[in-house]
Amino acid sequence: MDFLTEEQSAWRDTVHRVMEREIGREYVRHCDMEREYPYEAYAKIAKLGWLRLLIPEAQGGDGGTIFDYALMCEGLARYGFDFATAFMVSTFTAMNIVKFGNTQQREQYLQPFMRGDIRFSISISEPSAGSDAANTRTRAELAGNDWIIRGQKLWCSGAAAKNAIIAMLVRTDKEAQKHRGLSVLLVPNDSPGVDIRKLPTMARRATGTTEIFLDEARVPVHNLLGEAGDGWHIVTDHLELERIAVAAAYVGNAQQAVTDALKYAHERIQFERPIFEFQVIRHMLADMQTAVDAARLLVYRAADMASRGEPCTREVSMAKLFASETLQTVTRQGMQILGGHSMLPESDMERYFREGMQSTIGGGTSQIQRTIIAKSLRV
Numbered sequence: 001m002d003f004l005t006e007e008q009s010a011w012r013d014t015v016h017r018v019m020e021r022e023i024g025r026e027y028v029r030h031c032d033m034e035r036e037y038p039y040e041a042y043a044k045i046a047k048l049g050w051l052r053l054l055i056p057e058a059q060g061g062d063g064g065t066i067f068d069y070a071l072m073c074e075g076l077a078r079y080g081f082d083f084a085t086a087f088m089v090s091t092f093t094a095m096n097i098v099k100f101g102n103t104q105q106r107e108q109y110l111q112p113f114m115r116g117d118i119r120f121s122i123s124i125s126e127p128s129a130g131s132d133a134a135n136t137r138t139r140a141e142l143a144g145n146d147w148i149i150r151g152q153k154l155w156c157s158g159a160a161a162k163n164a165i166i167a168m169l170v171r172t173d174k175e176a177q178k179h180r181g182l183s184v185l186l187v188p189n190d191s192p193g194v195d196i197r198k199l200p201t202m203a204r205r206a207t208g209t210t211e212i213f214l215d216e217a218r219v220p221v222h223n224l225l226g227e228a229g230d231g232w233h234i235v236t237d238h239l240e241l242e243r244i245a246v247a248a249a250y251v252g253n254a255q256q257a258v259t260d261a262l263k264y265a266h267e268r269i270q271f272e273r274p275i276f277e278f279q280v281i282r283h284m285l286a287d288m289q290t291a292v293d294a295a296r297l298l299v300y301r302a303a304d305m306a307s308r309g310e311p312c313t314r315e316v317s318m319a320k321l322f323a324s325e326t327l328q329t330v331t332r333q334g335m336q337i338l339g340g341h342s343m344l345p346e347s348d349m350e351r352y353f354r355e356g357m358q359s360t361i362g363g364g365t366s367q368i369q370r371t372i373i374a375k376s377l378r379v
């Protein structure tokens with residue numbers, strides 16, 4: 001697996017070291033149990049300058065590659081995918097602003113984002129717009145110098161955190177159908193008329209996912225990102241980055257699940273021997289590690305292609321599909337290996353398992369990834 005360059009290996013090791021020494025699994029577990037946003041860790045990561053990684057140098061960032069970013073996501077998700085989500089969702093919109101924002105928006109948002117003073121959320125989903133993401137009903141109309149927004153958004157991760165700005169997909173042309181007539185508005189979460197409620201979900205407990213009610217919510221006219229009508233193009237532009245990032249994070253979390261299960265199998269004595277000595281357990285662990293290595297290779301291939309600017313829709317979907325299903329499978333097997341102890345929060349496995357259950361849904365379901373891959377298959 002070690003075909004990374006020296007620099008990439010050093011970067012990967014740095015992220016893992018920071019996670020282990022500066023943040024730690026107890027902190028990640030605590031945030032999950034208490035459903036607390038990881039503010040302290042977010043501030044630490046911002047201070048280290050890691051939020052700058054993908055932002056181009058010309059805009060004050062480090063101009064890193066998607067591969068560098070994937071290595072970071074893999075490490076940040078080591079003790080839980082949800083934890084890494086806090087950083088990932090914020091970066092996707094920052095990159096939208098890099099590409100589609102005007103000079104004023106870049107100046108207004110990018111520096112505060114890199115310092116960790118503001119964060120972003122993405123709000124595409126609605127009660128009637130899930131996999132059919134363009135079925136947007138939330139409307140925005142211009143009234144003088146403001147956009148007035150009416151409707152309801154669903155599953156917006158991180159929107160309830162302090163100083164969050166929501167990149168919200170809204171319909172600005174009521175005559176246009178589906179993908180046309182959509183726009184992205186940057187909606188600060190304390191804007192008048194915005195009511196955000198954190199949902200008591202099984203996973204994503206710390207970063208939190210929310211429903212948002214928009215009752216004549218109001219944002220200034222200059223909060224439109226890009227041009228009116230470009231919304232679909234803008235929100236799909238970051239899909240490649242998003243799916244590589246989440247897939248890398250699933251791999252990071254899945255690897256820790258296997259490592260934890262392996263350690264437990266060596267420590268747990270039953271019938272006067274470590275349970276690792278039972279062939280059924282050894283074989284289960286062999287399959288788990290094989291799946292994680294395969295997922296990592298798919299993620300690195302997709303990240304490498306994306307970093308080179310090569311078309312990689314199919315490879316990205318394969319990585320997202322396989323990594324998410326691997327996280328789900330190895331955490332289920334991990335639960336079995338840990339036996340009764342797996343049920344306790346202290347084991348962390350029940351948390352990894354919950355993350356696994358959402359991984360095949362968020363960011364485009366497994367069924368949608370298979371549909372994308374199938375479209376690319378040629379006789």
Ligand SMILES: Cc1cc2nc3c(=O)[nH]c(=O)nc-3n(C[C@H](O)[C@H](O)[C@H](O)COP(=O)(O)OP(=O)(O)OC[C@H]3O[C@@H](n4cnc5c(N)ncnc54)[C@H](O)[C@@H]3O)c2cc1C
Nearest residue numbers: 122123124125130131155156157204209358362363365367
């Ligand atoms: C924890 C969590 C966090 C999330 N965070 C965000 C966020 O920050 N921002 C945001 O905008 N959204 C977010 N989402 C929403 C997420 O993107 C959607 O849940 C996802 O796109 C699926 O939509 P749905 O849940 O409505 O399922 P549906 O689309 O209703 O799908 C239900 C089932 O039908 C299947 N299905 C649907 N259409 C097809 C088809 N054409 N072919 C085959 N099968 C199909 C699906 O695969 C699934 O199995 C989040 C979701 C979760 C669970």
